[in-house]
Amino acid sequence: MELEFPTVPLTSAGTAQPHQPPHSPHPSQPAAPPPRSATMEAVSRLLENRVAAVSLVFLVAMVIACFGAPLFLTHTWDAVDFSFEARPPSREHWFGVDEMGRDLLARVLYGGRVSLSVGLITTLASSILGVVYGATAGYIGGTFDALMMRFVDLMYSLPGYFLILLIMVFFNVESIQVLFLVLALFQWLGMARMVRAQVLSLREREFIIAVRSCGASHTRIVLRHLIPNCLGVVSVYATMTVPGVMLQEAFLSFIGISFQARGSDGVMKPVASWGSLVSEGARVFDTSPWLLFFPALFFSATLLAINFVGDGLRDALDPNMKVR
Amino acid sequence: MFRYTLKRLLSAVPLVFIVLTLSFFLVRLAPGSPFQRDAELPAEVKASLQETYGFDKPIAEQYVRYLGAAVRGDFGHSFMYKDKSVASIIAEALPVSAKIGVLAMIFATIAGVAVGLSAAVRQNSFLDHFIMTAIMAGKSIPPMVLAPLFVGLFALTLHWLPVAGWEDGAARNLVGPVICLGLYDVAAIARLSRASLLEVVRNRYITTARAKGLSEWHVIMGHALRETLCPLVTYLGPALSSILIGTVVVEQVFNIPGLGRYLVAAATNRDYTLTLGITTVACLLVIAFNVVSDLALAVLDPRIRLT
Numbered sequence: 001m002e003l004e005f006p007t008v009p010l011t012s013a014g015t016a017q018p019h020q021p022p023h024s025p026h027p028s029q030p031a032a033p034p035p036r037s038a039t040m041e042a043v044s045r046l047l048e049n050r051v052a053a054v055s056l057v058f059l060v061a062m063v064i065a066c067f068g069a070p071l072f073l074t075h076t077w078d079a080v081d082f083s084f085e086a087r088p089p090s091r092e093h094w095f096g097v098d099e100m101g102r103d104l105l106a107r108v109l110y111g112g113r114v115s116l117s118v119g120l121i122t123t124l125a126s127s128i129l130g131v132v133y134g135a136t137a138g139y140i141g142g143t144f145d146a147l148m149m150r151f152v153d154l155m156y157s158l159p160g161y162f163l164i165l166l167i168m169v170f171f172n173v174e175s176i177q178v179l180f181l182v183l184a185l186f187q188w189l190g191m192a193r194m195v196r197a198q199v200l201s202l203r204e205r206e207f208i209i210a211v212r213s214c215g216a217s218h219t220r221i222v223l224r225h226l227i228p229n230c231l232g233v234v235s236v237y238a239t240m241t242v243p244g245v246m247l248q249e250a251f252l253s254f255i256g257i258s259f260q261a262r263g264s265d266g267v268m269k270p271v272a273s274w275g276s277l278v279s280e281g282a283r284v285f286d287t288s289p290w291l292l293f294f295p296a297l298f299f300s301a302t303l304l305a306i307n308f309v310g311d312g313l314r315d316a317l318d319p320n321m322k323v324r
Numbered sequence: 325m326f327r328y329t330l331k332r333l334l335s336a337v338p339l340v341f342i343v344l345t346l347s348f349f350l351v352r353l354a355p356g357s358p359f360q361r362d363a364e365l366p367a368e369v370k371a372s373l374q375e376t377y378g379f380d381k382p383i384a385e386q387y388v389r390y391l392g393a394a395v396r397g398d399f400g401h402s403f404m405y406k407d408k409s410v411a412s413i414i415a416e417a418l419p420v421s422a423k424i425g426v427l428a429m430i431f432a433t434i435a436g437v438a439v440g441l442s443a444a445v446r447q448n449s450f451l452d453h454f455i456m457t458a459i460m461a462g463k464s465i466p467p468m469v470l471a472p473l474f475v476g477l478f479a480l481t482l483h484w485l486p487v488a489g490w491e492d493g494a495a496r497n498l499v500g501p502v503i504c505l506g507l508y509d510v511a512a513i514a515r516l517s518r519a520s521l522l523e524v525v526r527n528r529y530i531t532t533a534r535a536k537g538l539s540e541w542h543v544i545m546g547h548a549l550r551e552t553l554c555p556l557v558t559y560l561g562p563a564l565s566s567i568l569i570g571t572v573v574v575e576q577v578f579n580i581p582g583l584g585r586y587l588v589a590a591a592t593n594r595d596y597t598l599t600l601g602i603t604t605v606a607c608l609l610v611i612a613f614n615v616v617s618d619l620a621l622a623v624l625d626p627r628i629r630l631t
Contacts, residue, residue, distance in 0.1 A: 159610035256592035
């Protein structure tokens with residue numbers, strides 16, 4: 001049986017706050033607008049923030065452009081011609097051509113696919129891992145919790161950037177799926193800590209006691225009541241994770257670790273990401289600056305937009321957390 | 325304080341052990357042998373290499389030998405630079421990286437605090453909004469984008485600074501790397517110190533200081549500053565780590581013979597001993613930075629020593 005607790009929205013703004021956020025409708029006030037769910041409240045607050053809204057639109061456009069690239073591009077990312085000369089932007093090639101004769105616009109958009117999927121998939125994987133781990137530790141509590149969190153502390157103090165580099169070099173990793181996995185393995189710790197702290201405070205609250213008294217199983221309490229109440233903070237934290245992951249991939253590309261993908265002719269060849277395009281561009285910057293400029297612009301603009309959305313999301317979901 | 329220092333130092337020992345163990349087993353688990361080349365090595369050469377590196381011994385013995393050697397700072401010979409040991413390369417390159425790193429840290433702290441405080445004292449003014457946006461941009465422009473653009477502007481176009489090079493750390497060669505390296509942390513530190521000062525000025529003792537009729541400058545500099553800086557100390561460890569990672573990129577772009585440039589060369593050429601040596605040193609540095617930042621915090625905040 002599902003119990004309704006009108007004062008404790010199950011998908012609330014995440015943190016356990018005794019005070020209602022200033023914008024939220026108060027059901028007892030007669031003049032108040034019809035009550036909306038806390039999620040709707042948060043979304044409308046996010047969209048009221050002009051910078052965040054524009055950034056969000058920009059990001060959606062970027063994702064569509066990168067993943068829809070084959071639908072409208074006339075050039076492929078790996079078609080080579082044998083002039084062996086980089087050419088500046090022209091009507092034929094909007095972003096110019098690199099020294100292998102490859103169209104830079106196509107390379108930037110396909111590179112965006114790699115960078116964006118690294119950011120999104122790694123974040124998704126690490127968030128799931130972190131939420132499950134943190135919620136388990138927080139809900140069980142006691143010695144078990146202490147042990148689980150000791151492990152997190154330990155992993156946290158390991159220098160992830162360099163250990164990942166070591167793994168990538170020594171295992172000669174060329175598949176991007178392995179990269180997702182390796183990055184995620186070092187990324188879930190912060191999420192686990194935060195979710196645990198949330199669950200620790202939430203599990204003592206009345207609505208959980210009420211659910212428990214109704215005879216809900218532990219799995220049900222965690223999955224249906226505790227985790228949904230954490231989703232606000234989880235989404236903020238996850239958004240803030242994406243730029244870091246993308247930078248990490250760019251760092252690895254910069255070091256010279258490349259990934260393989262099947263080209264348009266069916267042959268496996270190194271695939272570009274924004275990070276590798278930027279580092280390639282940096283090498284020939286004095287002779288053909290456009291090879292650096294366009295990838296750098298796309299990369300930084302995307303990072304900036306994600307950062308703005310993250311900030312906006314934080315302000316929208318938790319007005320009390322807003323930096324004064 | 326002595327007890328806390330001892331405790332904190334001891335707690336780093338297992339981490340060092342774990343890093344060394346992980347790196348050993350990663351290398352051993354990796355497919356293929358580091359000596360695998362396109363051309364098959366002659367049997368005698370192979371045998372002598374095996375003997376030098378002890379790959380014919382049982383794995384437990386190799387492990388103990390490796391730990392012993394690592395503690396002595398002996399990582400064997402570089403594959404690429406055949407006449408040099410990994411340890412001698414590190415000894416040569418570390419001071420170079422340290423010089424840029426320390427300067428970048430100083431630049432980031434001073435500039436970051438100054439920018440953060442000036443935003444905070446005029447909260448919600450145009451200047452504040454401008455600085456907050458600039459901070460966001462600073463966080464979104466990684467050194468690998470910033471450094472080449474910096475070279476393009478100040479060296480190739482304006483000819484104010486040399487394009488690249490080291491010349492034993494001449495001042496004009498330092499400007500570019502230090503700024504490119506420090507800018508990310510300027511943004512982070514500015515953000516932290518702004519938030520921190522806004523928190524501190526809500527304290528009653530600040531109200532008292534203002535009520536005494538002190539100028540705003542004296543209130544901030546004489547009373548609020550010390551407490552404002554406390555939270556920054558916790559960022560010391562992460563900041564040093566991010567600078568360490570940044571040096572890899574910046575040294576490459578500015579062609580500076582530091583650890584980072586050797587790391588890139590070693591990783592791209594699959595020079596296993598050198599990669600292992602430099603990453604191990606980098607890992608140990610990160611662990612050391614965290615200990616130092618914890619100790620610094622304990623000096624500033626006596627409550628921490630009791631836990």
